[in-house]
Amino acid sequence: AQTVTQSQPEMSVQEAETVTLSCTYDTSENNYYLFWYKQPPSRQMILVIRQEAYKQQNATENRFSVNFQKAAKSFSLKISDSQLGDTAMYFCALEGGSEKLVFGKGTKLTVNP
Amino acid sequence: DADVTQTPRNRITKTGKRIMLECSQTKGHDRMYWYRQDPGLGLRLIYYSFDVKDINKGEISDGYSVSRQAQAKFSLSLESAIPNQTALYFCATSDRTGTVQETQYFGPGTRLLVL
Numbered sequence: 001a002q003t004v005t006q007s008q009p010e011m012s013v014q015e016a017e018t019v020t021l022s023c024t025y026d027t028s029e030n031n032y033y034l035f036w037y038k039q040p041p042s043r044q045m046i047l048v049i050r051q052e053a054y055k056q057q058n059a060t061e062n063r064f065s066v067n068f069q070k071a072a073k074s075f076s077l078k079i080s081d082s083q084l085g086d087t088a089m090y091f092c093a094l095e096g097g098s099e100k101l102v103f104g105k106g107t108k109l110t111v112n113p
Numbered sequence: 114d115a116d117v118t119q120t121p122r123n124r125i126t127k128t129g130k131r132i133m134l135e136c137s138q139t140k141g142h143d144r145m146y147w148y149r150q151d152p153g154l155g156l157r158l159i160y161y162s163f164d165v166k167d168i169n170k171g172e173i174s175d176g177y178s179v180s181r182q183a184q185a186k187f188s189l190s191l192e193s194a195i196p197n198q199t200a201l202y203f204c205a206t207s208d209r210t211g212t213v214q215e216t217q218y219f220g221p222g223t224r225l226l227v228l
Binding site: 009035037044045046047050091093095099100103104106 | 144146153155156157161163171201203205207209217218219221222224
């Protein structure tokens with residue numbers, strides 16, 4: 001069975017600072033995909049970043065980057081220069097060869113002015 | 114226009130009623146999914162379809178049924194709604210290019226309240 005664990009139910013950060021959200025996962029697949037989705041108060045699920053397991057280079061999208069540690073099965077999200085608009089629920093998700101996503105329970109991030 | 118649309122966006126219904134949630138997409142994707150989101154539980158897969166003739170149960174399919182009317186349309190039905198089906202429901206679509214699984218794109222969600 002594939003599982004995704006987000007151990008931080010809530011986090012907060014000051015505007016302009018950096019914050020890291022944690023995610024660990026378990027899968028027996030060798031080829032898989034990892035995602036971070038953002039859900040703002042509007043409730044829309046928005047893709048933040050995607051990582052293919054076969055790529056050693058960590059994915060980056062503007063202020064968002066990941067630290068992908070394949071051996072440790074860890075996939076953390078770093079948000080640099082946090083903005084008020086980053087306030088949202090963040091979900092880590094795994095697609096492990098079944099073409100189905102398994103989600104973590106989410107981390108609620110609040111960016112304070 | 115949005116690529117993945119869901120109707121209705123909000124719905125209140127009573128216990129025992131049949132209700133249908135609809136999803137349409139203009140992305141041309143083959144794969145469509147229905148998820149349910151409950152507070153503190155993340156998203157859980159209800160049903161998924163890889164093409165019009167392929168429908169599969171997900172993690173929590175009991176009490177739900179689906180219909181893939183066309184490549185672009187995937188409906189979720191609650192045959193006899195019960196209060197613990199109160200949740201936020203998402204439709205998603207994706208595609209597969211060779212051996213590469215593409216990203217899933219989500220609709221705006223339907224908030225359902227069963228009284």
